Amino acid sequence: MRLNELLKFNNITIQCHDNPDADALASGYALLWYFEKMGKKAKLIYKGKNKIQKSNLKIMLEKLEIPVSYEPELDKVKGLLVTVDCQYGQKNVSKLKADHIAVIDHHQKSADLPKLSDVRNNLGSASTLVWDLIKKEGLDVNDNPLLATALYYGLYTDTNKFSEVSHPLDRDMQDELIVNKSIIVEMSNSNISLNELKITGNAILNYKYFKKEKYLIIHAEACDPNILGVMSDFSLETAGVNVCLAYFVSPIEVKFSVRSCVKEVHANELAAFLAGDLGGGGGHIFKAGGSLRPEKLKQKYKESKDKKDKGSGKLEALATNYLHMRMKEYFDMYEVIYAKETTLGMDGMKKYVKIPQEFGYVKLTDVFPKGTLITVRTLEGDIDITIDKSHYLMVGITGEIYPIAKEKFKKSYKTLDDSFDKKFEYDPSIKNSVTGEKKSVMAYVKHAVSKGNVSIYARPLDKCVKLFTAWDDEKYYSGGIGDYIAFREDDPHDIYIIKKDLFDQLYKEVKM
Structure with missing residues (x-):
């Protein structure tokens, strides 16, 4: 879906989920900005039982001038309703009647979607998704520094201070936004309430430690997901703890945070393994996180969907048993091989x-001079290299990017004169890590064939x-x-x- 497809509607209501977080407010704010730029009448709202009370969010609304209104009594809107950072009909968003529905979200699909929808559960935030949609319309959110700051903070909070960022589009937005850092600092330092401080302490006191594999599991009360990162970061500083999993269970989601301080366990891989087909997970090598869908967890274990079951008891036990089982499976399933020895x-x-196959290749000294520290951004992750004359990049048949030494390249591939013009899901880039100058990999790709x-x-x-x-x-x-x-x-x-x-x-x- 393109945002310009929504411009045929004159009256547009953008709805955040109930109890909106920073990502919902930021992505909704960005949609409002876009529609108003296009001359449309639009408004940003949320419903639910509670008005926004969290200190960081109140600062966000005031300092970033986000015109969101609390509409607990509203039950119908004219024209188009766009649910952002949530999906129409989900438990976490009060249902409004509307002539037309659109959905923009980054969570896993939970029901049939309307024709007008864009749901990408591989992204770290709805802010990234809306930023990408706006960018495709030829607009730059940096024209509004307050909006750019809001989108940055939306990604920051939804990925646990960027520790769970995995998709290159998230990193691209993080790099490209021009933000007011002092407001970010102010909001970040008002994120934990005294009650959440108490939740953190109680959860850490009731840890479960697994001595053989040296990992810790912490079960917390439902809280701001960022608090899980605080728990796991603190616990990982404990001697004898190499990996930490912290999680909470709510009727809407099972949220978890993963930390690792050893190279033999990639936190992002463990997070994806824990989520399996019940949700989503990802992040960095040492910091990651994810979530499970309660309905999928119940379905997996063939639990009753009795409406009287709010998920507080049975769901807690299911989630706890599942996460403990998956942690054990993960540590039992791998053999580690060190090729050098x-x-x-x-x-x-x-x-x-x-x-013989067609490949693409890039001689890195054609892009930046020898000795330049670069970051190659790909769909699989970032690669950091200091360029020397022997460094090449290969572009594989599915668009995968990997480095290769000149000697092995010359031995294994024959270069061709024609261009390599294949298109892939994501256009990888090369950035000078010192100056920030960014260039497209595909602009420098030449053609080769394996010998x-x-x-x-x-x-x-x-x-x-x-x-x-x-x-x-x-x-x-x-x-x-x-x-x-x-x-x-x-x-x-x-x-x-x-x-x-x-x-x-x-x-x-x-x-x-």
Whole structure:
């Protein structure tokens, strides 16, 4: 959906969820700004039992001049109703009658959506989604510094101070917004109430510690999700604790925060594993988080959907049992391999050669000078590199980006004269980390084809692995059952993972 599709309506009401948070207010504010720019009559509202009381939100409304109105008695609106940071008919938003409905949200889809909708549950905030929609209409929210600050704070709060950011669009918005830092600091330092301080203390006192795997689980009362980050950050400073999971259960969602201080556990991967198909999770290597949908959790365990069950008792037990079980499964399922000090045995290995494929490549010194510290932003995450003359980037057949040394590039690929003009879900970028100058990877991509003269030995995995490669012993690559683990015939320490859905496209067996 494009925002310009909504301009055919003259009367537009933007509704935040009940008890709106910073992200709902910011994304609603941005939609209001857009519609008013386009000459439309619009208003921003919320309903529910309670008027906004949190100190940080009251500061946000005042300092950022957000014209939201509390309409507890409203039951019908004319024209178009846009629910933002929520989905029409959900429990967390009071239902309004309207002639037409649109939905803009970043949570997992929970019901059938109207035709006018944009729901992207891979984004960290509704603020990012609305920012992207406005940008596609050719407008710059930085024209209104108060709005830019609101969007920044929306992402900041919904991703636990950016610790749960995983999608590159979230990072792009974070980088591009011009914000009033003093207002951000003021709001951030008014985020915890005395009652939430008490919740934090009580939750930490009732921790569960698992000595063998060195992880901690903290069950808190329902609170501002950012409080979970405070709990887990503090607990991770404890000797003997390498990983911490903090969570709370409410009728609307099960929210959790994950922290890790060891390279063998990526917090973002653990968060995604905990969420599974019941919600969503992601973030950074050391800080992440996510949520579970109560209805999906109940469905998984075939619980009754009796309307009298508000989720306070049974849901608490289900969520606790599920999260404890998933934590144990995660720590039991992986084998860790350090390629620098490991060679793989030949049991089950077969020999393969690469099938000639079209790839893209970038010689990094064509983009920035040698010695430049850069960040390559991709859909899979950020890659930090200091450029030297041997650094190349490869663009794979599904748009994946990975570095390669000049020697291996020349040996494995033949360069072509024609252009590489494929389109992918996200346009990766290269940013000078010192100056902030940003360039598109695809603007510099040239065409190459694999030579097919590189032999590997490979076998499918029968157990999940975490592989620390010979060229990066700080970040591991995960392989699941059915993925392939392989090493180059000419370098037994060059061990890597090949996803099962790509293997047959990339390699063919050499009959011995």
